[in-house]
Amino acid sequence: MLGEGTESSVITDVIFWVIAVGTIVAAIAVVQLRDLFRAALFLVVAFLGAAGMFVLLRAEFIAVVQVLIYVGAISVLIIFAIMTTREVEQGSPYNRLQVPALILAGLFLAGVIFVIFSTEWNVLDTAISGGRLADETATKASEVFAGTVPRIAGLLIREYVLAFEVASVVLLAAIIGALSLMRER
Amino acid sequence: MEGQAVKAGFDFLGIYGFFDGLMPESLDWLAFLVAGFILAFAIINALVVSTAVYTWFERRALGKFQSRLGPNRWGPFGLLQPIADVVKFMSKEDTVPDGADRQVFTLAPIVFVATGFLVFALIPLGSNDWLSRLNIGLVFIIAVTSVNTLAIFMAGWSSRNKYAMFGAMRGVAMLISYEVPMALAIAAVALASQSLSTYTVVTNQEVPFMLVMPLAFFIFVAAASAEMSRTPFDLIESESELGSGYHTEYSGMKFALFQLAEFMAPIIVSCIVATLFLSGWRGWGPIPGQVWFILKALVVLCALLWFRATWPRLRVDQIMEFAWKGLFPLSLLNLFAVATEIQLLRDPVTGALTDSDMWAMAAINWAITGIVFLAVSRMFARKQLQRPLPKPSPLANMGAEAE
Numbered sequence: 001m002l003g004e005g006t007e008s009s010v011i012t013d014v015i016f017w018v019i020a021v022g023t024i025v026a027a028i029a030v031v032q033l034r035d036l037f038r039a040a041l042f043l044v045v046a047f048l049g050a051a052g053m054f055v056l057l058r059a060e061f062i063a064v065v066q067v068l069i070y071v072g073a074i075s076v077l078i079i080f081a082i083m084t085t086r087e088v089e090q091g092s093p094y095n096r097l098q099v100p101a102l103i104l105a106g107l108f109l110a111g112v113i114f115v116i117f118s119t120e121w122n123v124l125d126t127a128i129s130g131g132r133l134a135d136e137t138a139t140k141a142s143e144v145f146a147g148t149v150p151r152i153a154g155l156l157i158r159e160y161v162l163a164f165e166v167a168s169v170v171l172l173a174a175i176i177g178a179l180s181l182m183r184e185r
Numbered sequence: 186m187e188g189q190a191v192k193a194g195f196d197f198l199g200i201y202g203f204f205d206g207l208m209p210e211s212l213d214w215l216a217f218l219v220a221g222f223i224l225a226f227a228i229i230n231a232l233v234v235s236t237a238v239y240t241w242f243e244r245r246a247l248g249k250f251q252s253r254l255g256p257n258r259w260g261p262f263g264l265l266q267p268i269a270d271v272v273k274f275m276s277k278e279d280t281v282p283d284g285a286d287r288q289v290f291t292l293a294p295i296v297f298v299a300t301g302f303l304v305f306a307l308i309p310l311g312s313n314d315w316l317s318r319l320n321i322g323l324v325f326i327i328a329v330t331s332v333n334t335l336a337i338f339m340a341g342w343s344s345r346n347k348y349a350m351f352g353a354m355r356g357v358a359m360l361i362s363y364e365v366p367m368a369l370a371i372a373a374v375a376l377a378s379q380s381l382s383t384y385t386v387v388t389n390q391e392v393p394f395m396l397v398m399p400l401a402f403f404i405f406v407a408a409a410s411a412e413m414s415r416t417p418f419d420l421i422e423s424e425s426e427l428g429s430g431y432h433t434e435y436s437g438m439k440f441a442l443f444q445l446a447e448f449m450a451p452i453i454v455s456c457i458v459a460t461l462f463l464s465g466w467r468g469w470g471p472i473p474g475q476v477w478f479i480l481k482a483l484v485v486l487c488a489l490l491w492f493r494a495t496w497p498r499l500r501v502d503q504i505m506e507f508a509w510k511g512l513f514p515l516s517l518l519n520l521f522a523v524a525t526e527i528q529l530l531r532d533p534v535t536g537a538l539t540d541s542d543m544w545a546m547a548a549i550n551w552a553i554t555g556i557v558f559l560a561v562s563r564m565f566a567r568k569q570l571q572r573p574l575p576k577p578s579p580l581a582n583m584g585a586e587a588e
């Protein structure tokens with residue numbers, strides 16, 4: 001964890017483990033539950049856990065946006081989709097692709113774990129204690145962490161404005177496409 | 186906040202600091218826990234007690250509006266009515282319908298109430314009394330209120346009742362639609378105050394934003410009263426059509442929780458409006474800021490009550506039309522106008538806005554608001570005239586033909 005500003009690292013560690021275990025349990029429940037509606041609710045729990053992780057990483061803005069978009073919008077969309085599905089009562093059906101899916105998911109997990117361990121993370125704490133960062137840079141970095149919003153805004157509106165706008169145009173196209181598909185002929 | 190000494194007020198850090206001083210170094214976590222509990226206790230009880238008083242006030246006032254008495258039996262002027270209500274709720278049987286999803290059924294009212302408490306924690310009650318120092322408060326408010334839709338969905342789905350389901354579907358459609366203009370109105374506030382923190386919104390509000398951007402104010406109040414889902418937006422639970430909507434199957438304490446959340450909503454909304462548009466705790470003279478804040482919130486509260494008592498319920502299609510064809514374009518227009526004015530008026534070097542800039546914005550925005558109101562009302566009025574005459578039902582003459 002980032003040492004500066006967090007009063008007690010024991011508390012953060014405890015909170016981290018609670019959130020981590022909760023998120024994983026909820027994610028397993030999403031896949032395993034027969035009741036689709038409950039599975040969707042556990043998906044919400046998993047999203048909230050991810051938001052909690054962002055808070056622990058001091059990215060409050062991303063955490064809140066995670067709640068806003070995933071909990072407030074995407075999960076409502078998913079629940080609407082579940083409700084308009086026929087034969088919801090029978091739950092999620094199984095088919096023969098279980099084993100291939102398991103293998104694929106395992107490979108993906110292994111890849112992610114490999115990437116996590118092979119990346120050299122620029123964690124502020126270790127960088128400062130290892131003397132890799134000058135004090136001046138360290139203060140600047142902690143200032144960035146104190147106010148992530150202006151930095152994110154600058155990146156979105158200045159540096160990556162084209163990608164940002166393209167994303168919104170794609171979303172608009174998706175909305176229009178959905179409307180024209182649904183329109184009564 | 187970074188670097189400068191923050192005077193300890195009634196907030197998490199203040200309480201934590203107090204207990205941290207009392208306890209030895211090794212018990213840091215206990216101080217953390219105690220401070221959290223005290224804060225939660227304070228928020229929940231302040232809200233529950235004020236809601237209890239407000240239910241009495243609202244019912245008495247509605248009685249006056251409708252030329253009847255309202256609750257007047259218990260205590261002077263019926264003041265003890267909330268206590269009688271709570272006793273009644275607690276002594277009622279707590280029923281769960283057959284085939285309902287029991288856990289989700291129980292969880293729904295809890296989630297519904299919790300969102301209200303979470304929002305209230307962000308409101309600065311005085312220059313030094315604010316419970317949670319979050320630098321992204323405005324986004325947090327939007328995010329947490331959007332979780333409400335999930336609670337309504339949970340209640341409607343788990344009751345296994347068609348009326349509850351219909352109420353929940355209507356409610357979710359309405360809440361999602363009105364979130365958009367509400368968020369856009371808040372975005373205009375964030376632009377003008379150049380901050381996302383509820384605290385800084387107030388400190389940067391030399392001129393109340395209600396005067397600076399009246400359009401945003403009206404949009405926010407309209408959208409927020411829809412988010413509260415009270416009359417004229419109470420089609421979620423329209424008694425004449427749906428039993429009582431998503432909480433048809435609820436009884437006892439679970440129903441009481443829904444009622445609590447419903448009556449809590451106007452209090453929270455009026456606090457948010459007072460913070461965002463009426464410059465929060467700022468006031469004149471020796472009167473402390475907390476009193477100013479409560480006064481402003483009370484004025485908004487009475488206005489919301491007035492809306493509720495005056496307007497009839499809107500139809501489903503009218504409500505969706507009002508959100509998407511009325512408030513949504515208006516909020517876009519407002520955001521565009523405010524952004525343009527800020528870009529033109531602000532100091533090109535520091536980006537700061539002075540008081541005179543604010544007053545200039547106020548003048549322009551009032552003009553825009555007036556024109557827009559005229560145009561919109563004319564548009565809706567013309568539509569009223571063009572409405573087709575109702576066709577008689579083919580079944581209407583059946584009795585006559587039989588004779």
